[in-house]
Amino acid sequence: MSVTRDDIRKIAALAELAVDEAAAEELERQLSRILDYVAQLAEVPPDAEPVEDGRVLRLRHDDIAPDPLLSEPKDFAPAFKQGLFLVPRLGELDRGEDAP
Amino acid sequence: MTPPRFRAAALGAAIRIAECEAKGTHAFVEWSEEALVEQADALTEEAADGPLAGEVVAVKDVIADRFFHTTCGSRILHGWRSAFEATAVRRLREAGAIIAGKTNCDEFAMGSSTEHSAYGPSRNPVDPTRVPGGSSGGSAAAVASGAVRLALGTETGGSVRQPAAFCGVVGIKPTYGRVSRYGLVAFGSSLDQIGTFGKDVAGAARLLAAISGRDDRDATTLDRVPLGGPGPAPKSLKGTVIGVPREYFPEGLHAGVRAGCDRALAALKALGAEVREVSLPHTKYAVPTYYIVAPAEASSNLARYDGVRFGPREDGGLRDVRALYRATRGHGFGAEVRRRILLGTYVLSAGYYDAYYRTAQRVRERIRADFAAVFGSGVHALFTPTTPTPAFQFGDNLADPIAMYLSDIFVCTANLAWVPALSLPIGRDEGLPLGGQLIGAMEAESTIIRIAQALEAAIDGTAEVR
Amino acid sequence: MSRETVIGLEVHVQLLTRSKMFCGCSSAFGDPPNTNVCPVCLGLPGALPVANEQAVRLAVRAAYALGCAVHARSVFARKNYFYPDLPKGYQISQFEEPLATRGRLEITSPDRGLLTVGVTRLHLEEDAGKSFHDRVPGMTAVDLNRSGVPLIEIVSEPDLRSPAEARAYLVALKQVLKYLEVSDCNMEEGSLRVDANLSIRRPGDPLGTRTEVKNMNSFSGVERALTFERDRQVAAVERGEAIVQRTMLFDGAKGEVRPMRSKEESHDYRYFPEPDLPPLVLSEAWLRTEREALPELPAAKRDRFVKSYGVPEYDAGVLSGTRELAEYFESVVAVGVEAKDAANWIMNDVLALHPDDVQRALPPAALAAVIGLVRKGTVNRQAARKVLEALDTRAADAAVSADDALRLATELGLIQVQDTSRIDTWVRETLAAHPGEVGRYRAGEMKLMGFFVGQVMKRSGGTADPKAVNAALRSALVGTAAS
Ligand SMILES: [Mg+2]
């Protein structure tokens, strides 16, 4: 098995997915099989020269022109009050290390 | 007043869709006669003069529109009405088309059979015991059953061409960037592209022309004006060089598929084309490359389904936002989507990025270079089988994800390389449709469409091939 | 035992654009929550980013001003993490191929004087929304107006050696960015945010283990937080404890820094190139235009003021403090005022009236006219200040011209009186009113001259020419003594 139960636990936490024990066992097996299968890519020798697709970013003028919403946040949000989206309480700054 | 003219088209379509669905095809996840009539009556004068005036078009449920829900075949978007409209759908409306409804698909377009739809699978109209292919199986089935003549599908790794082959219709996947992805719910952003289905090549090409062209809301669209519509089928293919890549005709290829391809190649030669064997040496790496790139992008694209701003929320006890995420996502996504999110998270995570993601990008460049070399050597188009076998039966490939993935072995290369490709019916084997694939150079849609039209006219696409 | 403090700063600055980084929503501050939102910045299914040209331009300007190498090709990347105010579950940023690298900023360190601080990198990214933890009991409330607002992140080398130096770096950085009109750098509105990395070591040793300090809401807060953290680390090391690499939060009210509640799993952002945005490629010509259009920066301006106007170093530093103040100074000089006069008047009088916004002060020509009145002896220095204040008040709601200076001085009765007969009268009256002081003066208490001058000026309503008063007093007092 190239993927361990601990790996499954870690990536499930990163992906914020609930995975129960039975599912974890199956995932361990399936992901291992898939990763063993894709491991054959390692045999492709490093490139001589990289292939450039030549596409470059088109930029937008700094105009205020949003695509208008057909419905508003209050209509589609699961919980919304005083103009704000609501979620269960979270500790302040419990976020990424160098998030903005 | 124009309405009566288009109302008849709408009512006719409603009857055909109802007949199709009454047979248990389940091509649609949502449609209604009222919506059809409402749109027909509301057609503006300008739209009524458009190239698709009164044409009824089915739309895959991963594309946002203003009339129906957009669920992506997933529980996590149950009840979601998009707050904006996809550019492709807007262009359809502006061209005079009427949106028939939303077609079934594998959840978030992840699958090759529609068996991964949260709303149940679609059936192949040619043989209801078999899958219609996927992920755009509902759109292929809608066209194959006669419910509509035209439909939009989407591709990430062959999801238009494979079901087109399985259902015996035409499917076109344009060059990456030919059609705006704005409003197409993302799966693998560097691979995703909206494609078209038609009963015949001209129909699918006409639909593609209507939605193509630069869009300022999608930075990855090509800076090109829309494609022109198809011309008449050429009577001769003299001067056209067709490459036959040997990697697409392995030993042990399904005998019916091989026979169909042989017949099609003979027809191409008879039309005056030069048929030449070529090689795309990195073909065997396409599926493993695809199964790193697509899940990696998907793991990021599907992070937005968190129960915070839209869609259903499961509170997980309402104590903690992490519990909310895990419950909402854990229950909202089906098994295949969960598998791919976790796979994608794994290949991007610290310590594995170089071994998997960076390696896959490197191999992807080799695959792209293979195509560039072949098309640089005077070849105008490649001809290959679309799928290794005809449509399989329900459940055949469900237990083993890799077996399912390998049904896309001939189609996912074009997505990785961004080149245009199409599938057209080249006959039947034991009653099951066979698809032949034409792959073009970057932006050479019109070349493969022209060749496909000639081939379509030269062979009986529904005849048994052996 | 001497310990050296090593500090590096990561500064996020909001760019002064009309619209957001990747969508056409307004990036205005202070609108009702969730009103400047669209499919893109809400992260709705199927929405796609389109990059703002002006944001790229402002970032390039900042990079050039900081002496960075600006890369003709840079790549946007997704930084993946879950947070309720991050709609897509990832932030579009730059990672392996940032817009600019290897820059520098000259600062005036309170400890070490003029010094150059390295800038490691400068990249473009989008902001997240804003979370409120106190609006609805038990809930976190999210406003996405700020989601997608354009930012640059500027990362310094660990070149700073004290909390005061960190503050000096921020002051210099803010000055440059405001000069460029890249950002308004307003910490209260969140348009400038600072995170710091701090470690201690013995001089000459390799870098020690660093902690990251966050949640500082002002420049003085940065200095206080870093002082606290430095002292904490020194005390810990002196107790023989090891420094643990972790994130610390500053509590401004308590003035202390404490460790952030640690999370169960470590961060793993899974960066990868943003597939929705092709590489950002900037042409040589475009880059050259931007580089050449850079305004003169504060340090260069200060040096030029010293060199070409001969004003003292300190004055040059004050006058080049903002672009507006420097322009004001040069306009006053341009209408013919001697540079040293202009500097004195601006620093003593104009800045006293308008410490923050010289643009609201009286026009340069009017100031020049006031200064001219003094030079010509039309009004004295003291009266001139009154004229200036009156002109300045008037300038707040009406246009004022150079001619208004003389008219106002006349209206206010401030024209200097040099008529000796009138001055002699005031002198006579003053001496008559203070016979005691006159006696003491004559007995040798010479410093009373100042008192007599003041009394005469008072009698004249401030209009007498002080020089003439002095002369008249002297001769009157001497004259009487002789009799
Ligand atoms: Mg940042």
Ligand SMILES: [Zn+2]
């Ligand atoms: Zn927006």
